[in-house]
Amino acid sequence: MNIAFIAHDKKxxxxxxxxxxxxxxxxxxxxxxxxxxxxxIMAETSLKIHRFKSGPLGGDQQVGALIADNKMDLVIFFKDPLTAQPHEPDITALIRLCDVYTIPLATNMATAEILLSGLQRGEFKWREIIKEEKQYDEL
Incomplete structure (x- = not known):
């Protein structure tokens, strides 16, 4: 599965x-x-991550483009609800795209943990079906 990580500075x-x-x-x-x-994340783990631009410089939109192309399966976005963000319209657009394309989105650690627990149990098989249908529709 393709998983995106985004976090505001305080998160x-x-x-x-x-x-x-x-x-x-x-x-x-x-x-x-x-x-x-x-x-x-890469500095503290052995995980390999494809990095986009910083969020305010277009990184949120790059993730959004993958969502719109049905190439993202899960978004973990730790938002800071107490700090105004200068690129708030981009954030709103990203969240909207997750809703439009039925992409699971966690905006806090509690929800992210539930989603990853489901991932461990194999509960995201439906994403493969959606991807196959999308590829079939494009033929």
Whole structure:
């Protein structure tokens, strides 16, 4: 599965700790991230992550493009609800795309843990069916 990591500045420590805790689960998946978040996770784990630009410089939109092309299966986005973000429209658009394309989205550690627990149990097989249907529709 393709999994994206995004975290606001005040949540980067949390997402790094989360990735460390679930490293064994995550290592068998394709991982993507916005710039600094991915750099921080890779510095503390052995995970290989494809890094996009920083969120405010377009990284959120790069993740969004993968969602729109049905190439992202899960988004873990630790948002900071107490700090105004200058690129809030990009964040809103990313969340909207997850809803439009039925992509599971965790915006906090509690939800992310539930999603990864489901991933461990094989409860995301439906994503493969959706991908196959999308490929068939494009023929």
């Amino acid at each position: 980067k420590d949390d997402i790094v700790r989360f990735a460390m805790a679930y490293e064994k689960v995550l290592e068998s998946h394709e991982l993507f991230s916005t710039g600094t978040t991915g750099k921080r």
